[in-house]
Amino acid sequence: MILVTGATGKVGGQTASQLLDAGLPVRALTRDPTSAALPKGAEVVRGDLADPATLDDALDGVESVFLVWPTLSADHAAPSTIEKIAKHARHVVYLSARGVPDLAPGTPEPDPNSILGSHALIERLIERSGPEWTFLRPGGFAANTLMWASQIRDTGTVRWVHGGATRALIHERDIAAAGVSVLTGTGHAGARYVLSGPETLTQIEQVTAIGEAVGRAVRWEELPPEEALRELVGQGWPPAAAKGLIDGHARMAMFPESVTSTVEELTGRPGTPFRQWAADHADAFR
Numbered sequence: 001m002i003l004v005t006g007a008t009g010k011v012g013g014q015t016a017s018q019l020l021d022a023g024l025p026v027r028a029l030t031r032d033p034t035s036a037a038l039p040k041g042a043e044v045v046r047g048d049l050a051d052p053a054t055l056d057d058a059l060d061g062v063e064s065v066f067l068v069w070p071t072l073s074a075d076h077a078a079p080s081t082i083e084k085i086a087k088h089a090r091h092v093v094y095l096s097a098r099g100v101p102d103l104a105p106g107t108p109e110p111d112p113n114s115i116l117g118s119h120a121l122i123e124r125l126i127e128r129s130g131p132e133w134t135f136l137r138p139g140g141f142a143a144n145t146l147m148w149a150s151q152i153r154d155t156g157t158v159r160w161v162h163g164g165a166t167r168a169l170i171h172e173r174d175i176a177a178a179g180v181s182v183l184t185g186t187g188h189a190g191a192r193y194v195l196s197g198p199e200t201l202t203q204i205e206q207v208t209a210i211g212e213a214v215g216r217a218v219r220w221e222e223l224p225p226e227e228a229l230r231e232l233v234g235q236g237w238p239p240a241a242a243k244g245l246i247d248g249h250a251r252m253a254m255f256p257e258s259v260t261s262t263v264e265e266l267t268g269r270p271g272t273p274f275r276q277w278a279a280d281h282a283d284a285f286r
């Protein structure tokens with residue numbers, strides 16, 4: 001039995017579906033089974049990663065866990081939740097993030113209140129917990145561009161910051177496929193896989209590709225960083241995490257994210273281009 005957390009979300013949902021397609025038994029975790037849309041065939045269990053006492057049913061009899069962590073919001077419970085997972089699972093595949101520093105002497109730890117700091121915390125806890133582990137460290141998700149969907153639908157213009165920021169955005173399906181290869185294959189214990197899409201595009205090029213997918217021209221309008229920060233904080237982002245995101249994009253305008261070959265190495269198929277992701281999700285932008 002494989003427990004998939006984040007199973008109502010983008011990567012966990014794809015992972016659960018692909019495992020089921022491969023004929024494997026899947027248990028899907030959600031905080032609210034009544035409203036959750038989950039892949040047909042999954043055993044659905046209620047549980048909250050921020051409250052380890054709720055995880056007994058979810059962990060009973062599991063062999064492996066595909067762990068999507070609710071970054072920052074559940075970190076206070078992380079030591080006891082990871083300890084509990086370690087009592088049951090033989091292998092934990094953790095959806096981490098590109099940029100988490102490896103634990104080598106002298107490596108500075110990221111700010112614990114940042115997204116990378118949260119992933120670093122969870123990685124360290126898993127490394128010390130006992131079961132075999134594998135870390136998937138994807139860079140930016142193609143799905144992050146869904147944050148522009150309402151602007152594109154309403155105005156045909158994206159007002160955002162650092163249009164020259166260049167990323168190798170990855171399709172959630174490819175992250176899941178890498179996870180499925182790890183969960184169903186051998187020789188992945190102790191590996192930290194940096195995953196990316198197969199090409200780099202600036203944010204302006206991403207917007208153009210979305211326009212092509214929906215069949216309408218979409219414009220880019222550059223927003224000053226201070227205004228973007230105010231918007232993110234207004235949407236409920238913690239200020240430090242919002243600033244980290246915007247500063248990260250400023251860096252990627254100067255130093256583009258690089259492409260890795262790990263998706264193809266793990267799955268035997270090249271990664272999906274961003275244009276295909278945009279075509280797969282065109283309805284969200286119409």
Ligand SMILES: NC(=O)c1ccc[n+]([C@@H]2O[C@H](COP(=O)([O-])OP(=O)(O)OC[C@H]3O[C@@H](n4cnc5c(N)ncnc54)[C@H](OP(=O)(O)O)[C@@H]3O)[C@@H](O)[C@H]2O)c1
Nearest residue numbers: 006007008009010011030031048049050070071097140141
């Ligand atoms: N976006 C990026 O560019 C990027 C890059 C690298 C890594 N990541 C990492 O990817 C992860 C997010 O993956 P995603 O985008 O696939 O997720 P998502 O679509 O945002 O969905 C979030 C999932 O987390 C679950 N969840 C939230 N709080 C929970 C809790 N307290 N206990 C149990 N489950 C909880 C939700 O399940 P219910 O609501 O059903 O309970 C939902 O299935 C984060 O850790 C993020 O840092 C993101």
